Structure formats: structure tokens, C-alpha cells
Amino acid sequence: MSNLLAQWATQVSEAELSTTIPRRWAHTQGVAGRAGELRSVVGADAELLIASATLHDIGYxxxxxxxxxxxxxxxxxxxxxxxxxxxxxxLVANHSFALLEAEGRGLQQMLATEFPLLNEPLLVDALVYCDMTTTPDGARTTAEERVAEILGRYGDDSVVGRFIRLAAPEIFGAVGRVEAALAAQPR
Incomplete structure (x- = not known):
């Protein structure tokens, strides 16, 4: 993958999100920035991670x-x-444990059939980390604060609220694994 992939992703995402939902665009830019910080962790897949981070919320x-x-x-x-x-x-289809939310929406089989989860745990975890440590406005946060923010925004009884409570242990696990990989990098 070349830097062209990340540039293309930015152009597509900006065209779809920047004027119609600018707060989502701010979040997207923050998530992409976090992805750029993981180059040493994901190695050759860095541009793929940055592109998927840039496009993860385009469906909004x-x-x-x-x-x-x-x-x-x-x-x-x-x-x-x-x-x-x-x-x-x-990666976009399955970001941040989307299959769990899809189940609550009656879309799990459709999502899993059309877009099977990648068997690349580090890359999947890295995208979760980027998304779940970035606020809706694009700032850094902890995964715990992000989960609490999502619950507060959507409410406990919403589809998203039920999903995020179910996914929280998986989210915290993914973030923890990426933080451990970052800590293990030579300085």
C-alpha cells in the first residue's frame, strides 16, 4: 500500500463528511491522526490502517x-x-466490533456474509484503538471515557447503548493490546 491510498481515503472522506456532518469529520481526522502514530506497531500495513481510520465512519x-x-x-x-x-x-465494515451492534439491528448475518472479519488481530485492534481513544471532536481520550461518552450520548436503552455495554470488555482488551505493543516499541 502506498501513501496514495491514505490520500485517496482523505479525499473521499472529506467529500462525504466535512460539510454534511462536520463533527463526524473532526472525529475522523482525529482517528486518522491516531492511526499515523501506530506506524511502528503495524509496519507494512500502516497506510491501510490510516486509510481505514479515515474511512471508518463514511457510512454516516x-x-x-x-x-x-x-x-x-x-x-x-x-x-x-x-x-x-x-x-x-x-476493516471499515467491522470496525470497533460492529458485528455485535449488527446483531442488535438484525444485520449480523448480512454483515458477516458480505464482509467477513479479517483474521488480522493486530490490525483490527489498531483500528479499535484509534476509534475508541478519540472523542467526537477529534481529541484524545481514554477508552473508558469514550465508552461513557457514547452511553451518555445514545442512552443505555438504545441499540448503540446496549451494543457499547456488550462490546466494552472487547474494546478495552483491544486498546490494552495496542497500548502494550506501543510500550514494547524501542524508544
Whole structure:
């Protein structure tokens, strides 16, 4: 993957999010920035991680929201409209334990069939880390604060609230693994 992939991802994401949902665009930029900090952890997959971080929430764009489930809508857009790299599309589709939320929406089988989870745990964890340590405004936060913020924004009884409570241990585990990998890097 070349730097061209990350540049393309930025152009696509900015076109879809910056004017229609600027706060989501701010979050996206923060998540992409975090991804850039993980180059030493993910090595040759750094550009793929940055591109997936840049595109992870593209399915929120109003014109793309077909099912109302942004990981699925975004992945379909990237696959069908842009013929994007399969690994990139699968990362977007499954970011931050989307399969758990898809189950609550009755979309789990559809998501799993169209976009199987990548069997690349470090890359999957890295995207979770980037997303779940970035606020809606693009600032740094802890995974615990991010989960609490999501619960506060959506409410305990919403689909998202139920999902985030279910996914929290997985999120904290993924973030912990990436933090351990970062700590193990030579200084």
C-alpha cells in the first residue's frame, strides 16, 4: 500500500463528511491522526490502517445511509462505488466490533456474509484503538471515557447503548493490546 491510498481515503472522506456532518469529520481526522502514530506497531500495513481510520465512519454520510448502520453502508459504498481494496472494506465494515451492534439491528448475518472479519488481530485492534481513544471532536481520550461518552450520548436503552455495554470488555482488551505493543516499541 502506498501513501496514495491514505490520500485517496482523505479525499473521499472529506467529500462525504466535512460539510454534511462536520463533527463526524473532526472525529475522523482525529482517528486518522491516531492511526499515523501506530506506524511502528503495524509496519507494512500502516497506510491501510490510516486509510481505514479515515474511512471508518463514511457510512454516516446522509447520502450513503441506506440501512442506517454506518459500518455496512460505508463498506458497501467503498466496495460498490470505489472498488476499494478488500481488506480496507472489511476493516471499515467491522470496525470497533460492529458485528455485535449488527446483531442488535438484525444485520449480523448480512454483515458477516458480505464482509467477513479479517483474521488480522493486530490490525483490527489498531483500528479499535484509534476509534475508541478519540472523542467526537477529534481529541484524545481514554477508552473508558469514550465508552461513557457514547452511553451518555445514545442512552443505555438504545441499540448503540446496549451494543457499547456488550462490546466494552472487547474494546478495552483491544486498546490494552495496542497500548502494550506501543510500550514494547524501542524508544
Amino acid at each position: 454520510a446522509p447520502r450513503l445511509a441506506i440501512t442506517g448502520f454506518h459500518p455496512l453502508d460505508g463498506a458497501r459504498f467503498l466496495r460498490d462505488t470505489h472498488k476499494a481494496d478488500e481488506r480496507l472494506v472489511r
